[in-house]
Amino acid sequence: MSGKCMIGEVNRHVGDQVTIGCWLHNKRSSGKIQFLQLRDGSGFIQAVLVKNEVGEQIWEAASHLTQESSLYVTGTVREEPRSQSGYELTVTGLEIIQISSEYPIAPKEHGVDFLMDHxxxxxxxxxxxxxxxxxxxxxxxxxxxxxxxxxxxxxxxxxxxxxxxxxxxxxxxxxxxxxxxxxxxxxxxxxxxxxxxxxxxxxxxxxxxxxxxxxxxxxxxxxxxxxxxxxxxxxxxxxxxxxxxxxxxxxxxxxxxxxxxxxxxxxxxxxxxxxxxxxxxxxxxxxxxxxxxxxxxxxxxxxxxxxxxxxxxxxxxxxxxxxxxxxxxxxxxxxxxxxxxxxxxxxxxxxxxxxxxxxxxxxxxxxxxxxxxxxxxxxxxxxxxxxxxxxxxxxxxxxxxxxxxxxxxxxxxxxxxxxxxxxxxxxxxxx
The missing domain is CATH 3.30.930.10 (Bira Bifunctional Protein; Domain 2)
Known part of the structure; x- marks a missing residue:
C-alpha cells in the first residue's frame, strides 16, 4: 500500500512506497529509462522509470507527458546524493490527470514582458x-x-x-x-x-x-x-x-x-x-x-x-x-x-x-x-x-x-x- 506524500516530506519516507500528486516540470529519456522532473509546490524531485520494470502501459503513458501535465506518481523513495533534493523516486505506477497542451513558457529564455503577461x-x-x-x-x-x-x-x-x-x-x-x-x-x-x-x-x-x-x-x-x-x-x-x-x-x-x-x-x-x-x-x-x-x-x-x-x-x-x-x-x-x-x-x-x-x-x-x-x-x-x-x-x-x-x-x-x-x-x- 502507498500513502499520499508531498515532495517536501519524502525525507521521512525513505524506503517507503508513496503517491505524489504533481506536475511534470521537465523530462528526458535515455534509451529504456525516463527521467521525470516533478514538482508539487513543496519542492522538486526526479522520478525514474525503467521500461522493463514498469511495463509497456506505464512506459507509454509517461512517454506522452508534456510540460506541466498533471499526474499522480507512485514509487519508492530512495536517497540520491547526486540529486539536488537528495532523494529520487523509483516509479512503480502512474496515473495521468491531464495532458497539458503547448505550455507557453518553454525551458528557454523569454523576455520580461512575455513572462509578466504569463x-x-x-x-x-x-x-x-x-x-x-x-x-x-x-x-x-x-x-x-x-x-x-x-x-x-x-x-x-x-x-x-x-x-x-x-x-x-x-x-x-x-x-x-x-x-x-x-x-x-x-x-x-x-x-x-x-x-x-x-x-x-x-x-x-x-x-x-x-x-x-x-x-x-x-x-x-x-x-x-x-x-x-x-x-x-x-x-x-x-x-x-x-x-x-x-x-x-x-x-x-x-x-x-x-x-x-x-x-x-x-x-x-x-x-x-x-x-x-x-x-x-x-x-x-x-x-x-x-x-x-x-x-x-x-x-x-x-x-x-x-x-x-x-x-x-x-x-x-x-x-x-x-x-x-x-x-x-x-x-x-x-x-x-x-x-x-x-x-x-x-x-x-x-x-x-x-x-x-x-x-x-x-x-x-x-x-x-x-x-x-x-x-x-x-x-x-x-x-x-x-x-x-x-x-x-x-x-x-x-x-x-x-x-x-x-x-x-x-x-x-x-x-x-x-x-x-x-x-x-x-x-x-x-x-
Missing amino acids: RHLWIRSPRQRAILVVRSQIIRAIQQFFDERGFHLVDPPILTPSSCEGTTNLFHTKYFDEDAYLTQSGQLYMEAAAMALGKVYSFGPTFRAEKSKTRRHLIEFWMIEPEMAFVDHEENLEVQEQFVSHIIQSVLQNCAAELKVLERDTSKLEKIVAPFPRISYDEAVEFLQKQGVEFEWGEDFGAPHETAIAEAYDKPVFITKYPTSFKAFYMKPDPDRPEVVLCADMIAPEGYGEIIGGSQRIDDPELMEQRFQEHNLSKEAYQWYLDLRKYGSVPHSGFGLGLERTVAWICGLDHVRETIPFPRLLYRLYP
Whole structure:
C-alpha cells in the first residue's frame, strides 16, 4: 500500500512506497529509462522509470507527458546524493490527470514582458517558487517576532477619507456620495490602536499612485507598521534592528535550499546581526560631499545617495534626524534642535535602499494643531487623530517596513516585480 506524500516530506519516507500528486516540470529519456522532473509546490524531485520494470502501459503513458501535465506518481523513495533534493523516486505506477497542451513558457529564455503577461504560469518556475517561499518565511518571521513580544495585530481600513502624509499620490474612488481613497499607510489608525492596546502592528496592502517605473517601486505593496505607546526614538531604533535581524536569521535557518536556487551570497546575510550603525543626516551630507557628490543640507536623499552611503557598511545603516522641512507632519522635532525631527530611515546594504522609515510621533496637542495649519490639513477629516493628543497623549513611536523591498534585498533580486505574486506596475494591471 502507498500513502499520499508531498515532495517536501519524502525525507521521512525513505524506503517507503508513496503517491505524489504533481506536475511534470521537465523530462528526458535515455534509451529504456525516463527521467521525470516533478514538482508539487513543496519542492522538486526526479522520478525514474525503467521500461522493463514498469511495463509497456506505464512506459507509454509517461512517454506522452508534456510540460506541466498533471499526474499522480507512485514509487519508492530512495536517497540520491547526486540529486539536488537528495532523494529520487523509483516509479512503480502512474496515473495521468491531464495532458497539458503547448505550455507557453518553454525551458528557454523569454523576455520580461512575455513572462509578466504569463505571470500566473511564471510563478511555477523554480526561481519564482523560491522567491515566494522566502517571502512566505519572511511573513512568518514577522508575525513570530511581534507575537513573541506582546504586540497585537490590528487591521486598519483600506478605504480612507484622507491621506496619511498629505500627499496627492492617492487612488481616488467614490464611497457612495463621498470621496474616498485607497490607503497609502495605516499608521494614523495604528496610533489610535496603540493608545488602546499598547503595542500593535498592522500587515496589509497599501497603494501609491506614483508614476514611477524604478526597480524599487510598486503601485500596490504590503506594509508592516508597528506602533508603540510609551516608546521613544532610541527605543524605536532598537526594536527595528532586532526586527530585521530576526527576519534575516529566520530566512537563513529555514530557506537554505531556496537561497541556493537563487544563487544568493548568504555570507552577506549572515553579517546582519544587531546592532546596526547609525549616522545623522548631517553626517550623511558631509560624507556625500567628501565623496564629491553635489548635495546641500535640506535636500532629501535619492536612490544614488542612499546607495553611496550604504556601500560604506556591510549591515543596514540608520540615517537619523532629517530636516523637519520635508518630513511628515506627525514627526516629533528634536527638543534640542527643532529644525530636525526624531526620525530614521534604515538603508539596506547592496544598493537596495530604504526598507524602513520610522519616527517618534508628536504628542503635544498644541504643536500638532500648529502642524495642521502649516500643512493645510483638514481638521474635519483628521479630528479623530487630533483627539489622540487631547485625551491621554503619551510619547509613542512607530515605523513601517516595505515587504517587497525586503524580499528583494534578502533574495538578491534586481527588481521588485518578482517579489510579489501578481505585481501592479505603472502600466501593468494584468494578470
